[in-house]
Amino acid sequence: MEEPVLLNQTTVVTYFRLRGLSINQNVQMAAFAMFLVFYVLTLIGNILIVITIIYNHHLHTPMYFFLSNLSCIDVCHPTVTVPKMLMDTWSEEKLISFDACVTQMFFLHLFACTEIFLLTVMAYDRYVAICKPLQYMTVMNWKVCVLLAVALWTGGTIHSIALTSLTIKLPYCDPDEIDNFFCDVPQVVRLACTDTHIIEILIISNSGLISVVCFVVLVVSYAVILVSLRQQISEGRRKALSTCAAHLTVVTLFLGHCIFIYSRPSTSLPEDKVVSVFFTAVTPLLNPIIYSLRNEDMKNALNKLMGRVEERGKNENV
Secondary structure, three states: OOOOOOEOOOOOEOEEEEOOOOOOHHHHHHHHHHHHHHHHHHHHHHHHHHHHHHHOHHHOOHHHHHHHHHHHHHHHHHHHHHHHHHHHOOOOOOEEEHHHHHHHHHHHHHHHHHHHHHHHHHHHHHHHHHHOHHHHHHHOOHHHHHHHHHHHHHHHHHHHHHHHHHHHOOOEOOOOEEOOOOOOHHHHHOOEOOOOHHHHHHHHHHHHHHHHHHHHHHHHHHHHHHHHHOOOOHHHHHHHHHHHHHHHHHHHHHHHHHHHHHOOOOOOOOHHHHHHHHHHHHHHHHHHHHHHHOOHHHHHHHHHHHHHHHHHHHHHHO
8 A cells, every 4th residue: 555645855745643632542542532522512512502592582682693603613613623633543643634734724713713703792792781781782783793793704714814824835844743633823833844933923913912812802891891790789790790700711711722822932832732622622512501501591491492392202202
């Protein structure tokens, strides 16, 4: 059988090798089981949220419109990396073609950046709802919501194209191994056999700056909301505090990874893989738990949906 060519003298790359999470077979099997369970639960949880929001007219509000967008992203985001990682567990040579690597980086940054913008928009939505409740439906009307959704997806696409294009024309040489279980821009750029100092600055000024600025905006927004809540009645305050705490937890988990990875030069640290696991597998699973299972309206809507499914099943059996 002909061996796959990894790279040649003209620096045209055809494949990269992924090192994966570990070379220990037992660790790989444990990782396979963990990722498989997390991935299946992520798909079930987020798809269930989208279906519930679609079928329950009481949830046709701006907050749940943006939450359904978040759930769609949380279905797509792990799908970019986790299935490939699961297949690689059973392969001795964890190869990924250059085209597949570029595709993976594009969609990874598309969904990640779109989620950052979405979390920022969701914080603005909560700010208007809590601090300016009488103007809420005027400010956050459906036209504004749709325009914001289009803008954040467009922004994510532009960001991803700009970042991914930095890696396409670079010349690559040995080593050809990516020290992770998926392709990401900083790790791929590190393999280039040319000076990448300017490209690293561009990565930091692009991804790093977006992450830091959005994180600061989000923290300030929730600080303003918390100050405003001091003047509200206890019941409304408790519900709003619960919502804000949930949002802030997701923001910290997700943006913490982005700041850690993209706000520093392309140097490999032992913590990178652990942070990447949270970024690709854990956070998309936590989002439906944090945002929805702690939300009374969502829990009631889920119960109604389950009741409707059970009733339809009984009628079909009669």
